Each structure stands twice: as structure tokens, then as C-alpha cells.
Amino acid sequence: MEGQTKKLVKLGKDVETRIFDGDNPFIELPVRGKRNVIWDQKAGLLGLGDSKSKRHFINVAHAKKFMQTLLVGAFAKQLMDEKIHASLREAYYSLKHTIKESKENTFDEQKESDDVFVDLEVALGILRDQLHINADRRGVAAGNVVIKDRGDIIDWSKLGSGGWAIPGNVEDLSIESVDADFVLVAEKNATFDRLHEDKFWKKHNCVLVGTQGQAARGIRRLIHRISHEYKLPVYVFTDSDPYGWYIYSVIKMGSMNLAHASKELGTPKAQFLGLTISDIYEYELENAAIRARDVDIRRAKELLKYPWFKHKAWEAEINLMLKKKIKAEQEALAQRHLKFVSETYLPEKIEAGNFLP
Amino acid sequence: MEGQTKKLVKLGKDVETRIFDGDNPFIELPVRGKRNVIWDQKAGLLGLGDSKSKRHFINVAHAKKFMQTLLVGAFAKQLMDEKIHASLREAYYSLKHTIKESKENTFDEQKESDDVFVDLEVALGILRDQLHINADRRGVAAGNVVIKDRGDIIDWSKLGSGGWAIPGNVEDLSIESVDADFVLVAEKNATFDRLHEDKFWKKHNCVLVGTQGQAARGIRRLIHRISHEYKLPVYVFTDSDPYGWYIYSVIKMGSMNLAHASKELGTPKAQFLGLTISDIYEYELENAAIRARDVDIRRAKELLKYPWFKHKAWEAEINLMLKKKIKAEQEALAQRHLKFVSETYLPEKIEAGNFLP
Structure with missing residues (x-):
């Protein structure tokens, strides 16, 4: 298993372990957004600061986003296993479904899945390109x-x-x-x-x-x-x-x-x-x-x-x-x-x- | 001399001949614009109708455009002679000059030179690509x-x-x-x-x-x-x-x-x-x-x-x-x-x- 796949699988396993242990599963994410963007003068690069946040399953404010994160992770895993790639928009359409016996959609707008791909990229410390998600081409x-x-x-x-x-x-x-x-x-x-x-x-x-x-x-x-x-x-x-x-x-x-x-x-x-x-x-x-x-x-x-x-x-x-x-x-x-x-x-x-x- | 260059040179020669003959030089152009666009059902193509117009040198309403047409023609001739190409925007900047002993510019906006390139393309019945003018690339x-x-x-x-x-x-x-x-x-x-x-x-x-x-x-x-x-x-x-x-x-x-x-x-x-x-x-x-x-x-x-x-x-x-x-x-x-x-x-x-x- 390649390094990127390993990191992704570990994220899933950690959630699974917490479920079986009877704990409230969570995913830890560095905070994105301007407040946590820093200018690393020595490296000459923009970067993220140390702020972290946790996304919990058993939390009304987090539950949907938690589900979306796991869906996106599973989708990326599938892409990597099948050795194919997808654009962000294809990913959105692939992931968008109405949840059984409800009127709730997994995703309502592409921005939601786009954001979660970036979350995953940040959480795992790997590029979303390595998660087999292609950016739009130009150049x-x-x-x-x-x-x-x-x-x-x-x-x-x-x-x-x-x-x-x-x-x-x-x-x-x-x-x-x-x-x-x-x-x-x-x-x-x-x-x-x-x-x-x-x-x-x-x-x-x-x-x-x-x-x-x-x-x-x-x-x-x-x-x-x-x-x-x-x-x-x-x-x-x-x-x-x-x-x-x-x-x-x-x-x-x-x-x-x-x-x-x-x-x-x-x-x-x-x-x-x-x-x-x-x-x-x-x-x-x-x-x-x-x-x-x-x-x-x-x-x-x-x-x-x-x-x-x-x-x-x-x-x-x-x-x-x-x-x-x-x-x-x-x-x-x-x-x-x-x-x-x-x-x-x-x-x-x-x-x-x-x-x- | 290639066919395209010949057509361009002929346009210039015709103007020259009329000047030496003491006539008012002109360039004949099929009318562009929606009024003269026709739908050729048999060919399955849009096309131009038969309306023509003449652009005269000795005509206050035409003189500037007449000058621009000759400048653009000369520029295209130079490109073809030197076997190089230019974008419409490069052409505009190349052609834009303040006329000596005046405050008048040859061209004030790119739209003016763009339009004249299309005029020339239409007047000569050749593609402006063949006049060595490149469209923006994509694809x-x-x-x-x-x-x-x-x-x-x-x-x-x-x-x-x-x-x-x-x-x-x-x-x-x-x-x-x-x-x-x-x-x-x-x-x-x-x-x-x-x-x-x-x-x-x-x-x-x-x-x-x-x-x-x-x-x-x-x-x-x-x-x-x-x-x-x-x-x-x-x-x-x-x-x-x-x-x-x-x-x-x-x-x-x-x-x-x-x-x-x-x-x-x-x-x-x-x-x-x-x-x-x-x-x-x-x-x-x-x-x-x-x-x-x-x-x-x-x-x-x-x-x-x-x-x-x-x-x-x-x-x-x-x-x-x-x-x-x-x-x-x-x-x-x-x-x-x-x-x-x-x-x-x-x-x-x-x-x-x-x-x-």
C-alpha cells in the first residue's frame, strides 16, 4: 500500500476503533481560513498556523460534515484502488445522493464537497492530487x-x-x-x-x-x-x-x-x-x-x-x-x-x- | 509569391494605381454585421450576403479607416515576408503610433485594429490566420x-x-x-x-x-x-x-x-x-x-x-x-x-x- 493510501486508511481505522471502543469518533483538522494562515518569512511561503479543530460524529453541528468527510475519504480510496482520477465536479456528482428513507442529500452544492476535499488534504498532510482528484487544467x-x-x-x-x-x-x-x-x-x-x-x-x-x-x-x-x-x-x-x-x-x-x-x-x-x-x-x-x-x-x-x-x-x-x-x-x-x-x-x-x- | 500575399499586394497596387491616375482610391468590402449575414441552408453554413461598401480615401467619414486599412495591410505583408506571426493585441500595439506633427493616434483602441483585420480578411477572401494573425489559443x-x-x-x-x-x-x-x-x-x-x-x-x-x-x-x-x-x-x-x-x-x-x-x-x-x-x-x-x-x-x-x-x-x-x-x-x-x-x-x-x- 502506498504512503498516501496508508494515511487515508489510518484515518478510517481510527474512526472505526473509536466506534468499537464506544467513544465518540472524531477527525482532527488544522484550522484553515485566513485567521490561521501565517507568513513563514524564513521559508518564503504562506502556511498554516498551529490551530486545530475536531470534527465529531455525535455533535449536531458536526454530524453532517463528519458524514461528508467519510464519504469523500471512501471515494478517494476507491479512486486510488482503481487507479483512476476525477475532477472536483465529477466527485461532487458521484457523491451526491439522497439518503435512503429521507429527503436529505449527502451534498447539496459542489462547494461542500470541494471544501471537504481540502479538509482531507489538510488533515492527512498530502496533496489532493495524490488523492486522485484533478484540478482544472490550463497552461x-x-x-x-x-x-x-x-x-x-x-x-x-x-x-x-x-x-x-x-x-x-x-x-x-x-x-x-x-x-x-x-x-x-x-x-x-x-x-x-x-x-x-x-x-x-x-x-x-x-x-x-x-x-x-x-x-x-x-x-x-x-x-x-x-x-x-x-x-x-x-x-x-x-x-x-x-x-x-x-x-x-x-x-x-x-x-x-x-x-x-x-x-x-x-x-x-x-x-x-x-x-x-x-x-x-x-x-x-x-x-x-x-x-x-x-x-x-x-x-x-x-x-x-x-x-x-x-x-x-x-x-x-x-x-x-x-x-x-x-x-x-x-x-x-x-x-x-x-x-x-x-x-x-x-x-x-x-x-x-x-x-x- | 504565395496566393495570400498576391491578393494583399493586389489590394495595395489597386490603391496605388488609382492614386497615380488621379482617382480617389478606395477599397471594396462586403458588408459585415447582422444585416448582411445570411443562412445558407443548402451549405448548412452562415455566410455573408451580396451587400458591398466602398471605403474611400477622400471622404471625411472614411479617411481614418482607409488609413488604418492600409496600415493593417502593410503590417500583415511584413509578417508574411518575415514569416512570423502576431496576436491581435501585439498587432494593435505595433500599429498604434501618434502621427507626426499631430496629436492623432493611428489607433486608439484594440477594437479598431481588430475590426480592420476582419475587414481585410473579408475584402481579400482569405483567413486572417493566413495573414499571419493568430487567434488566442485554447484546447x-x-x-x-x-x-x-x-x-x-x-x-x-x-x-x-x-x-x-x-x-x-x-x-x-x-x-x-x-x-x-x-x-x-x-x-x-x-x-x-x-x-x-x-x-x-x-x-x-x-x-x-x-x-x-x-x-x-x-x-x-x-x-x-x-x-x-x-x-x-x-x-x-x-x-x-x-x-x-x-x-x-x-x-x-x-x-x-x-x-x-x-x-x-x-x-x-x-x-x-x-x-x-x-x-x-x-x-x-x-x-x-x-x-x-x-x-x-x-x-x-x-x-x-x-x-x-x-x-x-x-x-x-x-x-x-x-x-x-x-x-x-x-x-x-x-x-x-x-x-x-x-x-x-x-x-x-x-x-x-x-x-x-
């Missing part, structure tokens, strides 16, 4: 990387203009070889396509990952794995706006919602390559800049409050944005000329090590 | 298909759990071989993943395409190409709601916005596999059905008005939805059991030829 990869996945040997350098579609769950693949000096993560599809067509990853010996907006769980885990298993630096390239900077921060230190999984999903050594607000002036992109909207201003002020943005360099950039009230997209670099991003901007920034922390 | 493919793209030979049957990421522009790739009996198009990522993990394309000898929602231009063109070049039927599998049915109709007969390109993007022989509202009852999914919202009801009533939904079978389904006020997701089939979709539902429907037109 694309190219470069001198060879992976093995479902028995196929896949060479990311030989996939034409398309690239390899990153799945929602990257636990079962093995990264066989990586011939690269760094990982470059790009927010926009158009940027991925530009760099891919310009053979950036070939010329600059890197792995190219496109996130298509906020990085999905599979992408974050894949960046983490490549970077950790092959000791590679990671440079993140987003729009010059608070949303882009937030995308970067989630890749680097994790998110509040999944703070318990930051160690597996985050990449603390990731660095921010650009776009910065300073870049707009440095690279003469003023005519391609966009006026910041109220929501951008509000988000920028929020970023200033996060302890993980409390660096002089970041504060200077965010304050510059607030002062100038502008932002810019990655594609703004096309105003200089189409290949400016691949031939000038990125090589200059990387060569100079001109990153934000 | 994933798997199956016994071998393509050649940028010098790489790519076998879609050997790409692990990820699959091939479909690019925004599929004009330059060649489909080398297809060993399949049909193409199955799935709306949801989770459905693609389910069928891919269950080896559906291997067991049922098909090509599997995931659209991740509304099918992007690259996906529609790719489905068109596989189906036309290899004479394969196409079955579309979406949620049971008006949005899913609309996704199907766009794959099949094109969209109002891109009516001029339906011949290249549409696949008139595509058939609708499901989910239908009847399926909810047929396959006992009542407990997984969802109450239709007002917006669903409104959309369903709109579909009834479209001439391309005027089939008895479709009207029966849409009216059933309006009567029962329900809808269902593809993942609802997981309520029977996880592999029900791949082992029972799809094989039964395909075997029986139980499709909507």
Missing part, C-alpha cells in the same frame, strides 16, 4: 525537457507550435531530463506564442511555461517540480499591474486558500522579471501604457499591506504605479517592434539579473 | 493522429495525460495521418480528461478534441481540417444547456461575427451527440440536473428563433427544457458511476446513431 510548456507520463516519453522540444498541454494533475509523471539554465514563466498566451515562435527557449536554453492567466494548480506544481528537481532558477514575466504581480506571488509563495499546500505548490526562489512600472519608462513604452482603473489602484494598495511584498524594491514599484496611475501589458513591448521582447527586453533583463524579489 | 487534442508542425513530427497518441495544446493558428501544420473513425469534441476539460484516462479514443478509434468552453478559432479550423481532409464524421458533446448547444452550432455552421469565414471554420456535417434534455430522463440523471436560470430560458427562446435550429428534433428538446426548466452538465453522468460516460453513455449513443442534426 502549455515547451523546451528541452523530456518527461515520462502514462508510459509515453514526451520531448517538449518537438511539439511544433502547439506545445505540451499541462494537465491538472502532474503527480504521476516523471521528469526524465532537463537541459536548461532557467524556467521562464509567461502570463499571456500571446507572449508564450511570441517567445516560442522566436525560438527563445532554444536560443537562451530555458524551459518556457505559459500560464494563460492565473497559474492553475498543475502549472504551479510543475514549476515547483522542475525547479526543485533540477535546481533551476525561475523567472516570472507578467503584465505590469497588480493582477500580474499577484500571479507571480501565488507561483512564488502560494495562496491564502491553499496555504497548507504551499510547500508543494510554491517556488520561493522564483524571481519577478517584469513588467515593472519602471520598465514602461526604461523601455519607452509610455504610449502603450494604460490608465490604471480604480480596481487596479485598490488592489495595488492591498499588495502594499501583504508582508510578502514588504521589500523596498516592490514598494517603490507599487508606489510608482499609484503615483503615475498607469499599467501596461506584456504585449506593449510590441510597440518597439514585434521581436523586441525576445531579442532585447528579456535578454537584457536576464543578463543584468534585473529582477524583483 | 487540447489526443488520438491516432500524426501531424507535422514547424518541422516536428507529432504523434497525438503519445503525449501522456497532457495531450497536444492546440495553437491559435493551424494553417501551417500538415495532418500527415489519421487512423480514426470519427472525431469526438468535448466541451469540458474534465470530460476530456475522463475520456483520455479511460482510453476512449483508443478503444473506440476516434480523435478526441477538448474545447475548454466555446471553441476557439484554432480548434474550429482544426476540426474542419481533420474532418474534411480525412472524411470523418464529427460528434459534439456538450452540457445540456443553451450555451452548450450554441457551442455546437458555432462548430457546425459558424458564428454571426465570423460569418464570412464559415466555409473554412465550420463543419456542416458535425452532429450533436448530447447531452440532451431527454438524456437526463433516459439515463436517470434527474437528481444531478440543475434548475435552469432566467438567462438559460432567455437563451433557449433565442435558439428557437434561429433558422438553423428549426428542426423538429431540436425544437422538441428546447421546448422540453422550457417546460421542465432544467439543464445538466456533462459531469452529471458521473452520478451513475465515473466511467459511465465512457463505458455506457457515449458507446450507446454512437452505436445507435442517436444524434441531433
Whole structure:
């Protein structure tokens, strides 16, 4: 039995033992939610604090959630036994039933089962991906990387203009070889396509990952794995706006919602390559800049409050944005000329090590 | 010079000739917009009618748009000469400049350049993909298909759990071989993943395409190409709601916005596999059905008005939805059991030829 399955079975056995001993069975869970999210400055990661709670069976307020937790656990066990995977939504529909001789549903909304999967992930200290639950997929990869996945040997350098579609769950693949000096993560599809067509990853010996907006769980885990298993630096390239900077921060230190999984999903050594607000002036992109909207201003002020943005360099950039009230997209670099991003901007920034922390 | 470049050059030459002849130069354009969209019942495609308009240089109302059209044409020519591609947004930033000795910008918003690219596509009767303008990418493919793209030979049957990421522009790739009996198009990522993990394309000898929602231009063109070049039927599998049915109709007969390109993007022989509202009852999914919202009801009533939904079978389904006020997701089939979709539902429907037109 694999480690993950063992942990899950132990949770069930503990409940069973307590029942046979005539005790009130319970499951112990670290408290999630913002109150128990901590910023681990040393690790450079978000994490959970020490607060724990117990979910009891014989407790009117807990009983339904207790039942749901066991149903979800049994479902995950079945997936692992059958060696198949399910999305959160498939899991919800699979688990949703009307309890016999009642009008009570096991689950009424997907949010209920989603939450319990996270509970289980936290309680067991394993990723829900390892419980065979897939996150939604997004993202694309190219470069001198060879992976093995479902028995196929896949060479990311030989996939034409398309690239390899990153799945929602990257636990079962093995990264066989990586011939690269760094990982470059790009927010926009158009940027991925530009760099891919310009053979950036070939010329600059890197792995190219496109996130298509906020990085999905599979992408974050894949960046983490490549970077950790092959000791590679990671440079993140987003729009010059608070949303882009937030995308970067989630890749680097994790998110509040999944703070318990930051160690597996985050990449603390990731660095921010650009776009910065300073870049707009440095690279003469003023005519391609966009006026910041109220929501951008509000988000920028929020970023200033996060302890993980409390660096002089970041504060200077965010304050510059607030002062100038502008932002810019990655594609703004096309105003200089189409290949400016691949031939000038990125090589200059990387060569100079001109990153934000 | 390739055919596409020739057409573009001719447009420029015609303008030049008229200038040297002392005439007022103009560009002739088929009228776009809903008034000139027609439903070609015989072809089973949306298309443009015969209305044409002329865009003159010496006309206060046309002059700016005339200039924009020539700028966009010149930009496309440059892309084709340099054998590189650009996204619509990169094109916008590349083209946006302040005209010398004035405060006038060539383009103020991306919508202006986007519109002109479509104008050019319509005026020349070629796809803007062939003008080296890439649509945003989305979608994933798997199956016994071998393509050649940028010098790489790519076998879609050997790409692990990820699959091939479909690019925004599929004009330059060649489909080398297809060993399949049909193409199955799935709306949801989770459905693609389910069928891919269950080896559906291997067991049922098909090509599997995931659209991740509304099918992007690259996906529609790719489905068109596989189906036309290899004479394969196409079955579309979406949620049971008006949005899913609309996704199907766009794959099949094109969209109002891109009516001029339906011949290249549409696949008139595509058939609708499901989910239908009847399926909810047929396959006992009542407990997984969802109450239709007002917006669903409104959309369903709109579909009834479209001439391309005027089939008895479709009207029966849409009216059933309006009567029962329900809808269902593809993942609802997981309520029977996880592999029900791949082992029972799809094989039964395909075997029986139980499709909507």
C-alpha cells in the first residue's frame, strides 16, 4: 500500500476503533481560513498556523460534515484502488445522493464537497492530487525537457507550435531530463506564442511555461517540480499591474486558500522579471501604457499591506504605479517592434539579473 | 509569391494605381454585421450576403479607416515576408503610433485594429490566420493522429495525460495521418480528461478534441481540417444547456461575427451527440440536473428563433427544457458511476446513431 493510501486508511481505522471502543469518533483538522494562515518569512511561503479543530460524529453541528468527510475519504480510496482520477465536479456528482428513507442529500452544492476535499488534504498532510482528484487544467510548456507520463516519453522540444498541454494533475509523471539554465514563466498566451515562435527557449536554453492567466494548480506544481528537481532558477514575466504581480506571488509563495499546500505548490526562489512600472519608462513604452482603473489602484494598495511584498524594491514599484496611475501589458513591448521582447527586453533583463524579489 | 500575399499586394497596387491616375482610391468590402449575414441552408453554413461598401480615401467619414486599412495591410505583408506571426493585441500595439506633427493616434483602441483585420480578411477572401494573425489559443487534442508542425513530427497518441495544446493558428501544420473513425469534441476539460484516462479514443478509434468552453478559432479550423481532409464524421458533446448547444452550432455552421469565414471554420456535417434534455430522463440523471436560470430560458427562446435550429428534433428538446426548466452538465453522468460516460453513455449513443442534426 502506498504512503498516501496508508494515511487515508489510518484515518478510517481510527474512526472505526473509536466506534468499537464506544467513544465518540472524531477527525482532527488544522484550522484553515485566513485567521490561521501565517507568513513563514524564513521559508518564503504562506502556511498554516498551529490551530486545530475536531470534527465529531455525535455533535449536531458536526454530524453532517463528519458524514461528508467519510464519504469523500471512501471515494478517494476507491479512486486510488482503481487507479483512476476525477475532477472536483465529477466527485461532487458521484457523491451526491439522497439518503435512503429521507429527503436529505449527502451534498447539496459542489462547494461542500470541494471544501471537504481540502479538509482531507489538510488533515492527512498530502496533496489532493495524490488523492486522485484533478484540478482544472490550463497552461502549455515547451523546451528541452523530456518527461515520462502514462508510459509515453514526451520531448517538449518537438511539439511544433502547439506545445505540451499541462494537465491538472502532474503527480504521476516523471521528469526524465532537463537541459536548461532557467524556467521562464509567461502570463499571456500571446507572449508564450511570441517567445516560442522566436525560438527563445532554444536560443537562451530555458524551459518556457505559459500560464494563460492565473497559474492553475498543475502549472504551479510543475514549476515547483522542475525547479526543485533540477535546481533551476525561475523567472516570472507578467503584465505590469497588480493582477500580474499577484500571479507571480501565488507561483512564488502560494495562496491564502491553499496555504497548507504551499510547500508543494510554491517556488520561493522564483524571481519577478517584469513588467515593472519602471520598465514602461526604461523601455519607452509610455504610449502603450494604460490608465490604471480604480480596481487596479485598490488592489495595488492591498499588495502594499501583504508582508510578502514588504521589500523596498516592490514598494517603490507599487508606489510608482499609484503615483503615475498607469499599467501596461506584456504585449506593449510590441510597440518597439514585434521581436523586441525576445531579442532585447528579456535578454537584457536576464543578463543584468534585473529582477524583483 | 504565395496566393495570400498576391491578393494583399493586389489590394495595395489597386490603391496605388488609382492614386497615380488621379482617382480617389478606395477599397471594396462586403458588408459585415447582422444585416448582411445570411443562412445558407443548402451549405448548412452562415455566410455573408451580396451587400458591398466602398471605403474611400477622400471622404471625411472614411479617411481614418482607409488609413488604418492600409496600415493593417502593410503590417500583415511584413509578417508574411518575415514569416512570423502576431496576436491581435501585439498587432494593435505595433500599429498604434501618434502621427507626426499631430496629436492623432493611428489607433486608439484594440477594437479598431481588430475590426480592420476582419475587414481585410473579408475584402481579400482569405483567413486572417493566413495573414499571419493568430487567434488566442485554447484546447487540447489526443488520438491516432500524426501531424507535422514547424518541422516536428507529432504523434497525438503519445503525449501522456497532457495531450497536444492546440495553437491559435493551424494553417501551417500538415495532418500527415489519421487512423480514426470519427472525431469526438468535448466541451469540458474534465470530460476530456475522463475520456483520455479511460482510453476512449483508443478503444473506440476516434480523435478526441477538448474545447475548454466555446471553441476557439484554432480548434474550429482544426476540426474542419481533420474532418474534411480525412472524411470523418464529427460528434459534439456538450452540457445540456443553451450555451452548450450554441457551442455546437458555432462548430457546425459558424458564428454571426465570423460569418464570412464559415466555409473554412465550420463543419456542416458535425452532429450533436448530447447531452440532451431527454438524456437526463433516459439515463436517470434527474437528481444531478440543475434548475435552469432566467438567462438559460432567455437563451433557449433565442435558439428557437434561429433558422438553423428549426428542426423538429431540436425544437422538441428546447421546448422540453422550457417546460421542465432544467439543464445538466456533462459531469452529471458521473452520478451513475465515473466511467459511465465512457463505458455506457457515449458507446450507446454512437452505436445507435442517436444524434441531433
